[in-house]
Amino acid sequence: TVAVDLISGKTHIFRDDNSKIAVKSSIAIPGAITPVKYKNMLLVDGGVSSIVPVKEAKSIGAKRIVAFDVSRKGDAKEKFENAIDVMFRVDGIRGELLKQYQLSRADKVIRLGHYEIKSNEYSAIDKLISMGEELAEENINEIKEIFSAGMIKRIFSSGKRAAAGTLFASLDFGSNTIIVSVYEKDSSECVKEEIIHHDLMFETDEGILKEEGINKLKKYILYVKNTLNKMKVDSYKIIGTAQFRGLKNVPEIQQLFISILGKPMMILSPGDEAHLTFLGNTFGRDLKDGSIAILDVGGGSTEFIIQISPIRKYIENIPIGSKRLMMVCEKENLHTEEEIRKKAREYLKYYGNTRNLKLIISGGTITTIAGTFQKMEKYDKKNIDNMIIQREEIDRYISKYAGKNTEEIKTSLNYDKERASHIVFGLIIISEIMHMYNVDDLTISTDGIRRGMFLFSNRPTYL
Known part of the structure; x- marks a missing residue:
C-alpha cells in the first residue's frame, strides 16, 4: 500500500x-x-x-x-x-x-x-x-x-544455487517442530524426514527469544547440522515462519544460524509461506477439474488457499495455529469445546460458496490423528499421504479429547505424543473450516512448505 x-x-x-x-x-x-x-x-x-x-x-x-x-x-x-x-x-x-x-x-x-x-x-x-x-x-x-521461475524462487536465489549432487534438505524451523526433509534431486522423492519437537514459543517474552530459548535453539541447530553431515547432504535451505517473524532479536538468532550452518534462516512473509505451502501440497496432483483448497495447520499460524482452476482465488495466512490458539484460550480462560470453537471462528473468514471443494490438509495435527486412526506404531509418511478422513471422524476425536488433560490425551496417541497439549485446538481449526465450507472429507498431504522450498530451489521451471 x-x-x-x-x-x-x-x-x-x-x-x-x-x-x-x-x-x-x-x-x-x-x-x-x-x-x-x-x-x-x-x-x-x-x-x-x-x-x-x-x-x-x-x-x-x-x-x-x-x-x-x-x-x-x-x-x-x-x-x-x-x-x-x-x-x-x-x-x-x-x-x-x-x-x-x-x-x-x-x-x-x-x-x-x-x-x-x-x-x-x-x-x-x-x-x-x-x-x-x-x-x-x-x-x-x-x-x-x-512468472515461470516462480515468485517464491527469488526469495531463495540470493544465495548459491544447489550444488551439483544428489541430496537437498529443507530445514523447517516452525512453531511446534523443527523438521528436516531430505529430497533426492533427480527423482524429487523425500528419502528422509526427521521431526524435532520444541517449546521455543514458551521461551518468548515481549517479542524476544530469551537466553534459555537461544541456548535450546543452538542445541537444535547443532543436531540438525550433525544430521546433514551424516547423510552427506549436498545443499540445503532454512525456513523460518510464524515462530520467528515477530521476534525483536532476529539479528542475534541469524548470527547463530550463520555460525553453525553457514547461512541465515530465511524468514518468510505470511503470503510467501502460504504460496510455498500450496505448491508443495499440490505437486503431482491433478488440479484441472473443480476447486481445491489447501489447509496447513501449524503451531503459530494456519495457511489456507483456495484455487478455482486455474486461478488461486483466496490466499491467506491465518494468524492462529494449534499452539497459539491454545495459548489464547488459556489466557482468556476458555476451556469448553464450544468456547474454543467460538474463539477459532473469530480468526476465520468465509470466502463464498465453492462447489465440490476438494480439501487437502497438511501439518502435524492431521498426520498425528491419522496415525492414531490407523493404529500405526510410528509415523509412516508414505502410508499416511493421500489418506481420506471423514469430517465426522474429526469431530469425534474433538469430542473425545475436549475436557481431558494432556496426560490422558497422550495415552491415546500412537506417536507424536508431544502434541497432546494442543492437538484438540488444531482439530477444531480443521473442523470449523470443514463445516464452514460444507466439506464432508479431507485428503491428507505429508508434503507442504518443505517440498515447496525444494521445488523452487531445484525445479525453477515448476509452477
Missing part, C-alpha cells in the same frame, strides 16, 4: 505498518477525505504520485510485475468554462503522464477497459471482482510465462 506525505512530499510505502492506517491513508482522497496523521506524517492517497505504484514495488525488491490499470482514460476536452476547469484538466494530464511512466516499467499491463461504474458505486464490488478474474483468466498463459 502506498500513500503520500503532504509534509515532506515523499511517498510512504506501507510494509509492516498498521494495516488499518494503511487502508485509511490509501483512500484519503485530497479534498474529499481528511488526511491521516501517522508517525509525524500527514498521509493522503498514494495516487497523488503513483496511480499504479510499479516503481514502488520495484524499490522493495519486486523483479517481475503484472500491473492492473483500473483507471479511466481521460477523453479529449475542448470546452473550458472557467479557471477551475483548466486546473482540473492540467491535473488530469499530469496524472496520465505519471501513470504511463509507471506502467512502462511493468512486465505486463492488464487494463480493465471501458466500464460504466462510478467510483462510489459500492454495490458493484462483486461485478468488478468478476471482471478482474475474467481478465486474469484471459491473460493467464502470459502471466505464467512471466
